[in-house]
Amino acid sequence: MTTTDIPVTPARRGGATGPKRPGRPGGRRREGAAWVFLSPWVLGASVLTLLPMAVSLYLSFTDYDMFNAPSWVGLRNYTQMFTEDPRYWRSVGATLRYVVIAVPLQLAVALAVAMALKSMRRGRAFYRSAFYAPSLLGASMSIALVWRAIFNDGGTVDNLLGTGGWVNRPEWALFAVALLTVWQFGAPMVIFLAGLQQIPGELYEAASVDGASRWRQFLSITLPMLSPVVFFNLVLQTIQAFQVFTPAFAVSAGKGGPADSTLFYTLYLYDRGFVASHMGYASAMAWVLLLAIGAVTAVLFRTSRSWVFYADEEGR
Structure with missing residues (x-):
């Protein structure tokens, strides 16, 4: 038999040499494997986040003291919060003052x-590493207690300045807590440092040739080029500031004093939920805080x- 006698099957268009297989079993197997690897996160998010959020939303419309079954009260917790609770509004005011004072100071120190x-x-x-260490330690109760001792009557600040203990004076107690937050500038500092290293040095060289001072270079080069990083740090630190709890709890011994000057929102939420056993009211406060943080972030x-400049938008 010669080669000319061997039957030749014509090739399919597109390079296929065999019958087309229905479906993509390999793709389905890869998708299944992906869900297997994602299952711990999905399970954790569902059980530890989504389910507690749903329960908290339900409890916000009930009267629940953690010992008896919750009873439905509708919007009573929300109306009481906004119209009948003066301490609630004092906690809102203290939290806003803290955010306005602590966040800009912390970002300014971190950038410097x-x-x-x-x-x-x-x-x-x-x-x-040394400057980053306070960010790891500052949120602990032990550091907050040391901070309280430093700013207490007879503490380091009192001995150096002779102004008395800050934590016992309504006009200074909030500043003591804010300074503890400023002291934890390590995390935004590292992010700022990474952003500064991405700014081309040629921009500063050209500005120097043109006679621009260091302050002018900072305003015209550093801040615009670093504005996305500033925005990122601003959003993160603002969200964290609204949720501050440990420093205020330690400095005021859990009371928010003196004269409710350190009665932050989360501290009052803790007081209503776990001290007064008004868990339904505390759940309503938590949802208002969530919506407020979302609104501020928006x-x-x-x-x-x-005011945020992105380099890839320059030619648009």
Whole structure:
């Protein structure tokens, strides 16, 4: 038999040499494997986040003391919160004052230290780790108690300045808590430092040739080029500031004093839910806080269009 006698099957168009297989069993297997790997996160998010949120939303419309079955009261918790509870509004005011004072100060200190570290030639890694350490320790109750001792009557601040203990004076207690937050500037500092290292050095060289001072370079180059990082840190630190609890609890011994000057929102929520056993009322407060943080974050994103500069938008 010669090669010309061998029957030849014509090839299919597109390079296929056999019958077309229905479906994509390989793709389905990969999708199934992906869901298997995602299942711990899905289970954790459902059981530890979504389910508690649903229960909390239900409890916000009930009268529940954690010992008896919840009874439906509708919107009574919300109306009582907004119209009958003066301490609620004092907690809102204290929290807003804290956010306005602590967040800008913390970001300013973090940016200043990051710029100082960027210009260092030796020891940058050591100082970066040293300045970051308070961010790991500052949220602990032990550090908050030490902070209270420093600002208490007869403490370090009283001995140095002779102003008396800050934590016992209504006009200064909130500043003591805010300074503890400013002291924890390590996390935004590291992010600022990473952003500063991405700014091209040629921009500063050209500005120096044109005779621009360091302050002008900071305003015209550093801040615009760093604005996405500033915005990122601003959003994160604002959200965290609205949820501050441990420093206020330690400094005021859980009472929010003196004269409710450190009665932050989460501290009052804790008082209503776990001290007074009004868990339904506390759940309503938690949902109002969630909506408030969402609204503030939306405002920050909306206003960012006028001051945040992205390099990829330059040619648009």
